[in-house]
Amino acid sequence: MKKALHFFSLVLLVIVLSCKTDETEEAIVTPTPPVITDVVTPQNVKTFMVDKNATTETAALFYNLRNSGKTKIIIGQQDAFNSFYETSGFSDIKKSTGNDPAILGSDFMFITDKENPSNNWFVQQENKIIQDTKDAYNKGIINTFCWHLREPYNENSFYASDMTDSQKSDAFKSLLPGGKFNDWYKKKLDKVASIVSNLKDNNGKLIPIIFRPFHEFDGNWFWWGANYCTAEEYISVYRFTVNYLRDTKNVHNILYAFSPDNSYTTSSSYLSRYPGDDYVDILGMDNYEDFDNKGTSGASLANSKLKLISDLAISKNKIAALTETGYRVTSTTPAINNWFSTYLYDAITNNNLQIAYVMFWNNTSTGYYVPTPGNSNVADFQNFTLKSKIILQNNISKMYSFP
Template identity: 65%
Template sequence: MKTTFLKIAFLSLSVLALTNCSSDKESQDEIIINPLVQTDPLTTQNVTTYMVDANATKETVALFYNLKKLAKTKVAIGQQDAFNSFYQDNGGDSDIKKNTGYDPALLGSDFMFITDKNNNNQADNWFYQQEQKTISDVKAAYAKGMINTFSWHLREPNNENSFYAADMTADQKATAFKSILPGGVNHEWYKTKLDKVASVFLNLKGSNGELIPIIFRPFHEFDGSWFWWGANFCTPEEYKTAYQFTVDYLKNTKGVHNALYAFSPDNSYTTPENYLSRYPGDKYVDILGMDNYGDFDNQGQTGATKANSKLKMIADIAKTKVKITALTETGYQVTSAKTPITDWFSTFLYSALTSNNIEVSYVMFWNNTKDGYYVPNGSVSNTADFKTFATKPKSALVNSLPKMYELPK
């Protein structure tokens, strides 16, 4: 569903490990106060122990810590392109703010147009203009206290015309992903694309000159095969190699230290073994995610229960690894041909995110457009359902977020 939607936009160019406490006294105090409860291994002193980047900026360290702690009480609600994709092209505030009075807690963006072959960095270039708009949106979100996340619908390396496997020849599908690996014929091409990504990371700054932390989720939905990096087109080891190279290059070669890295398959995995089959390792992943549209596609409570069981699986893995859990994409798109599902947000999605005491840090809806919406803007029939969802005890828009870029004292 979402992939078809993206295509339209493109075609129109548009085991809990206890750690040392900070002092023996603190440890004794904890035992005396509550001897039956396991202490949370994550502290403000040891955060980087569990992060990909031991040299992450202080704001990025704070984001990791606060996202992990947030999930105990709240789920941050976000949307892709919230500041520039509106239902019926009705601009102004985000559609979430039109509905609830508050902006989302998280903004989704994409490197797609930024790394496009047609972006020539000239002011009159449409792709460059999209890059500038994206950067402006990210800065605005950060200034509001929101969380920023980037996906990357990277065009295939041969002709750079599409990110969909369906648009490629059999030979291209069989060779494209392998070609960007170290030693591959398109490896230098891929490094050039990463150079552009790094330049964006390194120039995203807040009002005091500090680098803005970004959640980056490369090669998402890789368990499906609609993208050229999908499971049919690379082995698990090849996928891991590409992911690891991407992180190492950005962090070690380009000096990017304001990134958290998200591992984000689609919803096919139902066991920890399958989920981790292409996992690049704890040294390369901060956030364990899942994109899930299918379980919410008019399947009622049955689908919500399936989604919850998958999120619980991920959350359990994340608890052991001391990582963050997220529903990295979801939604049910309402169009003229698809009417809203009663209580989709307030009952089905909310139960998927909160049942069985799971700890999920954030959920992100896909973008609204002129002809369809994932989030009601305040003037449609399921407006109240979303507003009810957004005001439930575990739901958080930007007004309910703590200071995400400061470690608590």
């Protein structure tokens, strides 16, 4: 009987230990994390875009910019191949790094000027811009256009300071249907539409561009500034611009960028003049002030503002970008040590930002934003471009076709 009890006890002990082992093993099993699938796919990407009839290459640009921005930052410069003051045909970024920028910034300003086509200089600038755009596309570079549109009264300036108070009070809202400058504005848009609709590669395919109309509207230096129109008027003109190009002129190779200056610190204020998701592909911000010799505090402030638009873009399945920036070095304004590799880089990368691209403004004969060899901060710029997150033309992926 004792042997039987002893045997039974051993069997019971084995069972109990076996159960405990199973429970222990079960407790430490790590569940497989769920696979997070992006809602934006090559098949449905156009549903998230302004233009549901966008060309395949334009849709691919939206898709690839958005995906690239999750881990990389593409670097560009305005008038990289032609500053209108110095023409070398060789970008300053390439002079310093051996590689061209991955984004070329251009302007419709001279193309739509009242002197074009009567003044041959403006025609020359138009032809140069068109050729640069085509050459950039052939290199895989992205093209973006701003528009320093001259005011409609005299067409002499885009600065509000050059206008009378009465002109400033009604110029912008008069661009709308029923306004005295609506026909004038439509003729300007006709020229833009003609240029963009004829930007074609060697195979006859339309070249996509990014267009950011009426930028830095929260300031008051341009005649479309916040003091000269209501939020409703700004939104209406922006929407009219998109509708006219897309629906009336059937232009389908544009991504539209919303591009205020850096005054916003909350999502609600940033969106106060936002035309809506149906009219915006890229949520941008121009920011020079926070980088104007303000060290780490300025970089931190810039980062917080970029975090704001990055989060908004993620929530809206859009693209975020630093659409203009830079620190201008002149004969009287010296370079700042580590401006590129520390202050700017921290601002565009800290806090898990998803900023697709950064655009520097143009270099001129009197000052530069991007240093060339021989300048004191060229090594700092080179170090910046060598960081793993930074993309120049040599390592940009194919942006105009789906993966």
